[in-house]
Amino acid sequence: MNYSTLLIALLIALGAAYFLGRNRARSLAGQGESMHSLPTHYGALTALWTTLPPLLILIMWVMLEPRIVDALLTMQLPEAIRTASEAEVRLALSKVHNIASDPTMMGQSDLGSVAAHLVDLEQRAAILKGGVILSVILLGVAVTWRRIQPDLRARGEVERIVRIMLFASSAIAVLTTLGILVSVLFEAVLFFQKVSPIEFLFGTTWSPQVALRADQSGSSGSFGAVPLFAGTLLISAIAMFIAVPVGLMAAIYLSEYATSRVRQLAKPALEVLAGIPTVVYGFFAALTVAPFIRGIGESVGLDVSSESALAAGLVMGIMIIPFVSSLSDDVINAVPQSLRDGSYGLGATRSETVRQVVIPAALPGIVGAVMLAVSRAIGETMIVAMAAGLAANLTANPLDSVTTVTVQIVTLLVGDQEFDSPKTLAAFALGLVLFIVTLALNFVAIKIVQKYREQYD
Amino acid sequence: MSIIENHKTVGSPLSEGAKLRARDVCVFYGEKQAIYNVSLDIRQNEVIALIGPSGCGKSTFLRCLNRMNDTIDICNVTGEILLDGDNIYDPRVDVVPLRATVGMVFQKPNPFPKSIYDNIAYGPRIHGLASSRVDLDEIVEKSLQRAGLWNEVKDRLHAPGTGLSGGQQQRLCIARTIAVDPEVILMDEPCSALDPIATAKIEELIDELRENYTIAIVTHSMQQAARVSQRTAYFHLGQLIEVNATDKVFTTPEHQLTEAYITGRFG
Numbered sequence: 001m002n003y004s005t006l007l008i009a010l011l012i013a014l015g016a017a018y019f020l021g022r023n024r025a026r027s028l029a030g031q032g033e034s035m036h037s038l039p040t041h042y043g044a045l046t047a048l049w050t051t052l053p054p055l056l057i058l059i060m061w062v063m064l065e066p067r068i069v070d071a072l073l074t075m076q077l078p079e080a081i082r083t084a085s086e087a088e089v090r091l092a093l094s095k096v097h098n099i100a101s102d103p104t105m106m107g108q109s110d111l112g113s114v115a116a117h118l119v120d121l122e123q124r125a126a127i128l129k130g131g132v133i134l135s136v137i138l139l140g141v142a143v144t145w146r147r148i149q150p151d152l153r154a155r156g157e158v159e160r161i162v163r164i165m166l167f168a169s170s171a172i173a174v175l176t177t178l179g180i181l182v183s184v185l186f187e188a189v190l191f192f193q194k195v196s197p198i199e200f201l202f203g204t205t206w207s208p209q210v211a212l213r214a215d216q217s218g219s220s221g222s223f224g225a226v227p228l229f230a231g232t233l234l235i236s237a238i239a240m241f242i243a244v245p246v247g248l249m250a251a252i253y254l255s256e257y258a259t260s261r262v263r264q265l266a267k268p269a270l271e272v273l274a275g276i277p278t279v280v281y282g283f284f285a286a287l288t289v290a291p292f293i294r295g296i297g298e299s300v301g302l303d304v305s306s307e308s309a310l311a312a313g314l315v316m317g318i319m320i321i322p323f324v325s326s327l328s329d330d331v332i333n334a335v336p337q338s339l340r341d342g343s344y345g346l347g348a349t350r351s352e353t354v355r356q357v358v359i360p361a362a363l364p365g366i367v368g369a370v371m372l373a374v375s376r377a378i379g380e381t382m383i384v385a386m387a388a389g390l391a392a393n394l395t396a397n398p399l400d401s402v403t404t405v406t407v408q409i410v411t412l413l414v415g416d417q418e419f420d421s422p423k424t425l426a427a428f429a430l431g432l433v434l435f436i437v438t439l440a441l442n443f444v445a446i447k448i449v450q451k452y453r454e455q456y457d
Numbered sequence: 458m459s460i461i462e463n464h465k466t467v468g469s470p471l472s473e474g475a476k477l478r479a480r481d482v483c484v485f486y487g488e489k490q491a492i493y494n495v496s497l498d499i500r501q502n503e504v505i506a507l508i509g510p511s512g513c514g515k516s517t518f519l520r521c522l523n524r525m526n527d528t529i530d531i532c533n534v535t536g537e538i539l540l541d542g543d544n545i546y547d548p549r550v551d552v553v554p555l556r557a558t559v560g561m562v563f564q565k566p567n568p569f570p571k572s573i574y575d576n577i578a579y580g581p582r583i584h585g586l587a588s589s590r591v592d593l594d595e596i597v598e599k600s601l602q603r604a605g606l607w608n609e610v611k612d613r614l615h616a617p618g619t620g621l622s623g624g625q626q627q628r629l630c631i632a633r634t635i636a637v638d639p640e641v642i643l644m645d646e647p648c649s650a651l652d653p654i655a656t657a658k659i660e661e662l663i664d665e666l667r668e669n670y671t672i673a674i675v676t677h678s679m680q681q682a683a684r685v686s687q688r689t690a691y692f693h694l695g696q697l698i699e700v701n702a703t704d705k706v707f708t709t710p711e712h713q714l715t716e717a718y719i720t721g722r723f724g
């Protein structure tokens with residue numbers, strides 16, 4: 001049985017078990033028993049015990065089956081391959097899988113017999129899997145069915161199971177984050193064994209090309225990341241320079257001045273801006289904005305590179321506007337109406353009220369919004385990759401081409417590479433820096449927003 | 458219950474030489490009418506109490522008197538309101554000086570998230586009332602003194618106004634209103650968020666303020682109306698039912714609805 005059939009079987013079992021459990025509870029109640037919980041609780045309990053164990057087994061099966069199969073196959077491989085390097089074993093195994101999926105190749109290779117064995121194994125595994133799952137389902141129904149007695153505290157048990165399921169879900173999210181962090185950290189440590197952290201953090205030359213083979217000429221690469229940090233900073237600064245004033249003023253207009261009709265139209269329109277994929281912004285930046293800036297620059301006699309920090313920053317700023325405006329809009333709306341009334345009641349005009357009462361009251365929240373936007377800008381890749389270029393220039397001139405941390409991570413990892421070369425590992429070190437910076441920004445921003453919330457609740 | 462056809466306010470809603478005169482005021486929120494043909498005079502240096510069951514339009518009427526209703530899009534006012542003989546709903550009237558002349562204190566203390574000093578100085582700064590820092594200091598001190606708050610805050614003028622107690626905050630808001638030198642002060646349930654002691658202080662303050670200002674106060678507490686006001690106006694479902702001297706309203710009300718309300722039969 002394949003997985004989709006099994007999943008459908010599980011769904012059917014879920015429904016059936018629910019009705020079975022509920023009806024049993026009802027019939028017991030009908031016989032004059034005083035049941036501890038409602039019939040639906042017994043139904044839910046039966047459904048949970050019927051579907052959760054097989055589901056867990058299924059998940060384990062998915063994870064373990066390939067390993068076990070590969071281990072069994074390895075034993076079947078010819079002596080020569082088995083004793084050779086690990087890489088060769090892996091190669092042979094993947095060949096076996098290819099042959100097994102295409103029966104016409106079966107007779108043509110010396111690995112044919114192993115492939116036949118694989119087909120056989122897979123068939124047996126499928127039968128075994130189906131058998132195990134179905135019997136666990138039946139066992140679950142049967143045991144719970146028998147357990148349904150007047151004094152079974154089904155309500156409490158269902159609540160406990162639900163709690164465990166919810167906990168497991170949140171644990172998955174947290175553990176994944178931790179896992180990513182640990183693996184990035186691990187690779188970054190490997191990198192710092194080859195390149196000193198001092199050189200990485202303070203060096204001003206970035207040229208990560210390393211010789212792939214020993215006989216290749218070329219340097220050992222140079223990993224001073226300062227140009228990348230500077231480029232990231234420059235582009236983010238340009239982006240914030242656009243996004244903060246425009247986004248903030250848009251938010252003020254929408255929340256303080258616009259009639260409700262305008263607001264109903266303009267808010268979704270702004271949110272559409274947030275929904276445009278960044279790659280679209282990217283080619284807009286590369287194909288429209290960058291040449292445009294270059295054209296203007298040339299007409300006034302400036303030397304503008306065709307990929308400029310300015311183009312990338314401008315477009316990134318536009319991308320972030322809805323982000324800033326919708327977050328600021330929220331905090332501005334959270335300023336109590338009574339403060340505005342108080343100000344109007346003293347004869348203040350709208351703009352006086354906005355400037356002197358609403359904005360100061362919303363300021364912490366706005367700062368939080370801006371910081372979240374900054375971390376967004378720092379993490380943005382596509383626009384910069386397309387519009388700002390790859391040259392790691394250390395410059396503050398927005399008309400030059402610069403590169404950023406994210407873009408370099410992408411370039412380091414595309415193409416052929418060895419997994420333990422400093423070039424590849426550098427990506428992890430950059431990733432770690434990015435992770436720490438955005439984490440710190442988000443943390444501070446959330447703290448500020450929280451503090452602000454407490455003030456008016 | 459529904460509105461009374463052809464109702465004419467009983468008692469003495471009109472009087473000679475009043476500071477504020479409302480004539481045939483109707484207020485609509487969109488399609489819904491909230492105030493029906495209210496005519497009422499408010500005299501110089503008197504405290505008039507507006508009472509009535511919840512939702513009868515007291516706040517709505519009060520907010521007409523300094524055009525605070527302009528800040529609500531769907532709100533529409535007809536009729537005339539004359540301040541010293543000039544219609545404040547005349548299109549040529551600028552609401553900025555109007556609201557400085559007719560100040561407002563709200564139900565919930567709403568100090569700005571600024572220092573005590575800046576809360577008071579806010580109005581005078583906007584209206585350019587002080588020509589120098591010394592002037593401004595003086596206005597702040599005088600306003601706080603009038604509101605009976607000076608002694609409690611004089612050592613911490615630069616502490617945030619939101620850090621004061623509820624009663625102090627409300628007196629701060631009154632001081633803030635006084636600081637722009639109004640002639641009329643509108644108060645919408647100014648004590649409903651306060652404890653009895655803070656309430657007593659505000660009531661005392663209202664009594665003192667009467668010497669210099671004309672005051673209209675909305676209240677749900679009949680004791681409060683009896684303590685602070687000279688005249689009382691009873692609203693019912695958007696209509697002004699009765700206006701009379703306060704002691705008369707509370708001892709021998711003319712209209713049966715007023716009597717029902719003050720004897721606690723509804724509201």
Ligand SMILES: Nc1ncnc2c1ncn2[C@@H]1O[C@H](COP(=O)(O)OP(=O)(O)OP(=O)(O)O)[C@@H](O)[C@H]1O
Nearest residue numbers: 486491509510511512513514515516517518529531
């Ligand atoms: N902003 C508004 N939009 C629409 N209708 C409103 C608005 N404000 C008040 N109303 C309506 O106008 C009527 C009068 O309301 P108002 O707030 O003036 O009553 P009130 O006498 O002050 O009541 P309370 O004693 O509860 O404060 C009510 O029916 C209310 O629903």
Ligand SMILES: [Mg+2]
Nearest residue numbers: 515516517645
């Ligand atoms: Mg009210």
